[in-house]
Structure formats: C-alpha cells, structure tokens
Amino acid sequence: MKALHTSLVRYVITCLAVIGAAGLAVDATAGVLPEDRADVLYFRYDGGGVTINGPSMLVRKSIGEHVSVAANYYIDMVSSASIDVETSASPYDDERTQSSLSVDFLHGKSTYSVGYVNSDESDYKAKTMFANVSHDMFGDLTTIGFGYKVGNNDVFRNVKIDGVKVNDPTFAETMESKSFNVSISQIITKNLILSGQYEVITDEGFLRSPYRSVRFFTDPLNQGLEAEKYPNTRSSNAGSIRAKYFLPYRAALDGMYRFYTDTWGVIGHTGELGYVHPLKANWIFEGRVRYYTQTKADFYADIFPRANFANFEARDKELGTYTAVTAGLGATYEFKIDRFPWLAKGSLNLRYDYMTVAYDDFRDATFSVGKFGVPPDDPLAPGTEPLYKLNANILQFYISAFF
Amino acid sequence: MRTRGLIVLSTLAFLMAGCSSIEPWVKPYDRENLADPIMAFTRAPISQDFLDHVFESREGSRGASGGGGGGCGCN
Numbered sequence: 001m002k003a004l005h006t007s008l009v010r011y012v013i014t015c016l017a018v019i020g021a022a023g024l025a026v027d028a029t030a031g032v033l034p035e036d037r038a039d040v041l042y043f044r045y046d047g048g049g050v051t052i053n054g055p056s057m058l059v060r061k062s063i064g065e066h067v068s069v070a071a072n073y074y075i076d077m078v079s080s081a082s083i084d085v086e087t088s089a090s091p092y093d094d095e096r097t098q099s100s101l102s103v104d105f106l107h108g109k110s111t112y113s114v115g116y117v118n119s120d121e122s123d124y125k126a127k128t129m130f131a132n133v134s135h136d137m138f139g140d141l142t143t144i145g146f147g148y149k150v151g152n153n154d155v156f157r158n159v160k161i162d163g164v165k166v167n168d169p170t171f172a173e174t175m176e177s178k179s180f181n182v183s184i185s186q187i188i189t190k191n192l193i194l195s196g197q198y199e200v201i202t203d204e205g206f207l208r209s210p211y212r213s214v215r216f217f218t219d220p221l222n223q224g225l226e227a228e229k230y231p232n233t234r235s236s237n238a239g240s241i242r243a244k245y246f247l248p249y250r251a252a253l254d255g256m257y258r259f260y261t262d263t264w265g266v267i268g269h270t271g272e273l274g275y276v277h278p279l280k281a282n283w284i285f286e287g288r289v290r291y292y293t294q295t296k297a298d299f300y301a302d303i304f305p306r307a308n309f310a311n312f313e314a315r316d317k318e319l320g321t322y323t324a325v326t327a328g329l330g331a332t333y334e335f336k337i338d339r340f341p342w343l344a345k346g347s348l349n350l351r352y353d354y355m356t357v358a359y360d361d362f363r364d365a366t367f368s369v370g371k372f373g374v375p376p377d378d379p380l381a382p383g384t385e386p387l388y389k390l391n392a393n394i395l396q397f398y399i400s401a402f403f
Numbered sequence: 404m405r406t407r408g409l410i411v412l413s414t415l416a417f418l419m420a421g422c423s424s425i426e427p428w429v430k431p432y433d434r435e436n437l438a439d440p441i442m443a444f445t446r447a448p449i450s451q452d453f454l455d456h457v458f459e460s461r462e463g464s465r466g467a468s469g470g471g472g473g474g475c476g477c478n
Contacts, residue, residue, distance in 0.1 A: 039449040045457060058449040072449070139427025179466065190433040195444065199466035238466035242444060246436040254444070260464035268464035276441045284441065294463045318463050326458075332446075351450060357461070394457060396450055 031109045031136050033068040036061050036403040047355065047392020049081040061403075066106045074098040076121075083317070083364065083388060086371045088213050088225065092158075092165075096121035102130075109136040123156040123167065123210070134183075141187045149179040157210035173206030191246040196239070203234040214315040215365065215382065216304040223303065223368065223382040229313045230299075236262035240270075252276040265298035266319065286330040286351075293323040302363050303383050317388065321360040328353035328394070345402040353394040364388045 037060050044053040054075035062068045076096040085091060102115030111134045119126040134145035153175040156167040181199035188194055208230035218224045240258035247253060253275055260268035274288040297319040299312035330351035337343055367385040370376045429437075436442065445451045459465050 039447065041449045041453065043453050056449055056453060072452075074453075140431070141427050141429060181467065187429050187434070187437060190429050191436050193437060193442065197467045201466050236464075236466060238464060238468075240467040244442055244444060246439065246442055250439070250441075252439075252441045258464070258467055260466070262463075266463040268462065270464060276446075278441060286446075290458075292458075292462055292464070297463070318461060324462070349447065349450070353454070355457075394454070396453065398447065398450060400447060400449075 031106055031111055031140075033062055033066075033104055033106050033111070034060055034070075036068075037400060038403075039398055039400045041396060041398035043397075044395045045392060047394075048083060048390040049086065051079045052076050068104040068106075070100075070102045070104075070115075072098070072100045083366065084209075084212055087365045087369045089211060090372060094122055096124075109140070110134065122165070123158045125154040125156075127152050128177075143185040145181075145183040145185075147179075147181045147183075149177075149181075151177040151179075153177065153205070155206050155210060171210060173210070175203060175205035175207060177201065177203045192243065194241065194243050196241045198237075198239045201236045201238075205232060207232065207234055208314070209316065212316060214301070214304055214313045215369075216307050216309060217382060218307075221381050224307060226307055226313075228315065229311065231264070231312055234262060234264055236260065236266075250278055260294075264319070266294055266296070268292065268294035282334050284332040284334070286328075286332075288326075288328045288330075288353075290326040290328075291324075292326075294321065296321040296361060300361075302361050315362075317359055317362040320362045322357055322362070323360075324355060324357040326353050326355040326394075342403060343401055347400045349396070349398045349400065351396040355390075355392040355394060357390040357392075359388045359390075362388045 037058075039056075039058045041056040041058075042053070043056065045051070054077045056072065056074040058070065058072045060068060060070040074097070076098075078094045078096065079091070080094070081091040096119060098117065098119040100115060100117040102113060105112045113130075113132040113134075115130050117126075117128040117130075119128075128149060128151040130147060130149040132145060132147035134143055136143050155173040155175060157171040158165050159168045160166075179199060179201045181197060183195065183197040185193065185195040208228045212228050213225040214228050215223045215225050238258060238260045240256060242254065242256045244252055244254040254273070256270070256272040258268075258270040260266070260270070270290070270292045272288065272290045274286065276284060276286045278284045297314060299310060300314045300316070300319045302315065302320070304310070304313060328351060330349065332347050332349045334345055334347045336345060363383070363385040364387070365382075365385060367376060367380045368382050370379070440446065455468055459468070
C-alpha cells in the first residue's frame, strides 16, 4: 500500500512538472478562469427516517486576471431515526459544518488549483487538501487534468453521560484517505463534447461505523448483535465517461456512465441521462434520471450464521446489493436588475429529486428486533423479514448572482 | 525503465509544447453552441456538490464523479 502511495505521489509530481513546463513553454492566448459568482442554497433531504437540511453558500471572485478564489460554507442539520438507529440506538440530532477555500491560478493555457476543506461534526472531523492542474491543448479542443487529494479524519463515538451527549473518552480512531485522478475533456464536433475521468482512492485506518452492529443466529428462531469488523484498508478504482450534445433547437442532452470496483468486492454501475431546455428568454428547465446498481462487499451479510463467524463482518446496507433510481426536475428563472449594473445576471433555481432504493439482501429487522428496544407485537423470525426499501425526497432552492 | 520513462515524458512535453501548431477541426468561431451556458457539465457547482454528497453517502461507489469534499454524513 505504501509503495502504491509513493509511486502515485511520484507520478503526480512528474505529471505536474511536465504540464507546468509545457504550460510555461506555450506561446498562445490565455485560458479562462471560472466566472465570478455567488450562490446561496437551501436544501432538504427527507427519507428512510433521516431528515437533513441546511444552507450552503459559495462565493467565487477573481483577483486580477490570473487568480480566482472560491469559498464555500455548508451546514448539514441531521435528525436521524434511520433503520440502523431504530434497531440499535435512540433517535439523535447532529450538525455537520463544512468550510472550504480554493485558489485557481491561470498561467497561459494551464490552470493550477489548490484547496482545503474542513468538515466538523460531533463525532467525525475531516481535513482534506487537494491540488489539481489542467491544461488546454490542440487548439483548445482538448483539456487534460491531474489531481491529488489527501484527507485526514478523526473518528469519535458519542455516548450519553448523565443525559448529555459527549465523546466516549475511551474511543478515538483515525482514518487517512488519498485520491489520485486524471481527466480529459475533448471537443468532438461543434455540438458535441466528451469527457472522461479515472480516480483511484485508498483508505487506511478505522473504516467502519463505531455504532453499527451485525446480527447473527443464536438458534434458528433467535438472533444476537455484535460490533461490525472491517478491514483497515480499502482501495477503489472508478472510471467515468460523459457526453453532452447541443440539439438543433437550443437544448442540451447529456449522458454519463461510471464503472466502480474496489478491494472489498463491491462492483458498481452508474448511469445518468439529462435534458436541459431553455424556454423564452428567462427560463431554463431540466430533467434528469440516474440509475445506480452495485454488488455486495465480500464480508457483507444481512445475518451471519453464528457469532464471530468471520474475521470481517459488515451489515452496512450501503455495502449490500441494491438498485437505486433517482429522477429530478429543475427550473431556473434568470433576471437582470437595471438599478444594479454590477450584476451581470441573477437566477432563482428550484430543483426536486425523488430517490428510491430497493435492497436485495438487507432485511427490515424492525419486524423481528422492534424499534428503539421495544419488540414488535407479532415478531417475525430472523431472516424472514421483508426486504428493506428506501424512498427519499430531495429539495433544493438556490439563488445565484453573476458579476 | 528510466529510459522508457524519459521517452514517455519527452513525448508528452513535445505534444503539449506543439499544441499551438495543430489545426483545430472545430474552429473557435464554430464554438458558439459549446459556449452556451446550457452546455456546461455542471451549471451550478453548489447544487452539484450537495447532490454528489447525498449519493456518495448512500452508495458503495465513490470517485470519478467530479465532486470533492470531506466528512462522513453517513448515518
């Protein structure tokens, strides 16, 4: 694992050096920095007993002709009584705040970016740093990019002492994540653009939830619970390809496919189709469908045959076998205000997505275990409960201003 | 191994340094449609980052989605 990291780091440094040298050598017109804008978003996720809502704010501003700075502040307010919480804990409320700062530097046809992301919740703290470089080439028909990201995470476990939620003083773990990605974007015709991305991620450290349990048969009609046991490393490979096509009547059609595989045995396929349709001068409508399916991790089971059945045991439904479909609609209204000449354009945006997830090997254990320690009136035998399904409503409203 | 690496790097540097001499088959004045804001892969980064986080927290797959960030948000 360490050798892989070392070779990745060397490769990134080499690529950055080559692109940097090429960027300095190219005598051509400059590339383009992202446009100045400010966005304020309110979102709400409601599904599977979990409600998450909060604001997010993003500001991007150029400094001179070569530097652009972006800052984002994001809050997740979580109220959870998910299926995992129902079967083994009490409902809880929590809050996660995330702040990030990034700087883009344009030199010739190369853009260099560095950034820092800090995420803070009561039992999980994450610090992520990233660096990217992209370069326009072949008459600006092609853009290639490389990126490296490293995250250091501290994992805690909340307990209640005298009715007050605090970090368990006997529990503190760490996790480190590294990611390397390459990307290419290619103009094919005057109406078609393609892009591809490949990303390797390696995780090392404490990778499971400190709360979740697996269940096992104590006899054919009864079950017990024990803590999950995960490997300390996980490496994944993901490759994706996207296409966007400009239709003859000013509308856009796009598609995406992603293949994913990792050392835990999960294989995932993601497909997405989108359609963007402007109407009159001020309106833009958008429709989108996303399909996702995956196979289970090698050490996942809904219920194990006995206690301590294997070295690694998981019952995280996100490591099970399932299929998810998400369909969404969005509307944008663009406007200008004559009194504010500094405002190039503003927009009001509303988007709604409906997500449905059907699990093939994760059963609704509330039919046998009950909820929050209260057993059901007519309990089913373990392993005979209905398969779990999750439906979620995802709402976003945001205002954008372009300068 | 070292020689092969040098050849690859030299080729890459040559290709990049020579970009300006390659004739683009879609001329800059033919890119009006591609420059239309509706053709952006991500029209609103703030919205896409939120959705990426929703999907990443609820799926076994991660990466190659164009998003980034940190934290768990996985309960």
